[in-house]
Amino acid sequence: MEEEKSTIEALPEGCIAKILSHTTPVDSCRLSLVSNSFCSAAESDIVWDRFLPSDLISIVSDSQSASSLFTTSPSKKSLYLTLSDHPILINNGKTSFQLEKQSGKKVYMLGARDLSIAWGDTPCYWDWIILPESRFQEVARLRTVCWFEISGTINKRVLSSDSQYVAFLVFKMINAYRFEDLPTKLTVGVLGDQVGLSTKNVWLNPYYDDRERNDEFQGLERPKVRSDGFLEIEMGEFFNSGLEDEVVEMRVLENGGQHKGGFILEGIEIRPKK
Incomplete structure (x- = not known):
């Protein structure tokens, strides 16, 4: 020995x-x-x-903190740890990027401004507020709406290859109401491919007690609290081989016709499956 x-x-x-x-x-x-x-x-x-990603410089090139990121990191290891502990805003502040600490694989969060929100530009339905605990400059707050729909897309080529990814809806519920009438449907899949589409029904309100329900919606999955204080719920997963130039779409939908409110949207996070 x-x-x-x-x-x-x-x-x-x-x-x-x-x-x-x-x-x-x-x-x-x-x-x-x-x-x-x-x-x-x-x-x-x-x-x-x-x-570190080989395309790191191009990823963070439009970030306001890109220059300080490289100048204040005395070593490549320090740079790696900074990117894994502190998300950096890119895409004009609408998206965040970081590294998964254990593997070094890419993690993105599409902020509310980078997502499509039904009636999101109508102030009587949604408004945009500053939330101190958010990584983004502003988040979307649902005032009241009966057609609740959010969607976002990401191209596989920006993600790490040979990796299984999971999409999570990240949000808060503050004085939320009418999210208990019907579950919310979450879907994840390659755009235009209905065969491989992943679909699930969930309860977005973590405090809703559905034990008295006598239908197929009893016992559905509900969100968990993140370390940053937001809630998150898994939307679905997909594999990125790195060979296909495919766009993945993630969608949130509840159109039961009842007005609901009290939902605050942080974004949709796409991170490697552990």
Whole structure:
């Protein structure tokens, strides 16, 4: 064992760094415990540059914080950790981008301004407010509407390849009403492909007790609280091979005819499945 350890430690640091760059961020951190040589190599820019997206500069090019992002990060590892802990706003502030910390895969959130909202431009139905805890400059607040529909799209080519992705609706419920009459339908699928469409019915109000219902909607999935204080509910998932130039559409719909309100839309987050 001692001889094997000595052989490993005898490898040049650059060689060890090259080896670690072909693992994952988690594996690299674990392997840094093997020896002092591995620990030093695991901090190398050679390793963490491989974990960063090759198109990172073009992704964040229109972000107001892009320049400070690179100048204030003393190393590639520091840059990686910053992007995994702090979403950066892109697309004129309408979309956020970050990295999934364990894998380095891309995560996007389409903000409310980047989504299509039925009657969203009509102030008596929806208005736009500032929410201090939101990552975006403004969020959409439902005043009252009977046709509740939200949709968004993302092209697979901007996501990490060979990855299973999950879309989540991110929102808040404040003095919400009439979301208990009928469940909300969530769909995810490639635009124009009805065969592979994923559809599910859910309750958006996490406090609704449906145990007295005597229909097929009893016991439906409901949202969970995120670490940032918002609610989220899984909409559906899809696989991105990286070979297809396909657009994925995500849709939220409830058109029971009853006026409802108290819903605040943060966005739709698309992140790799764990």
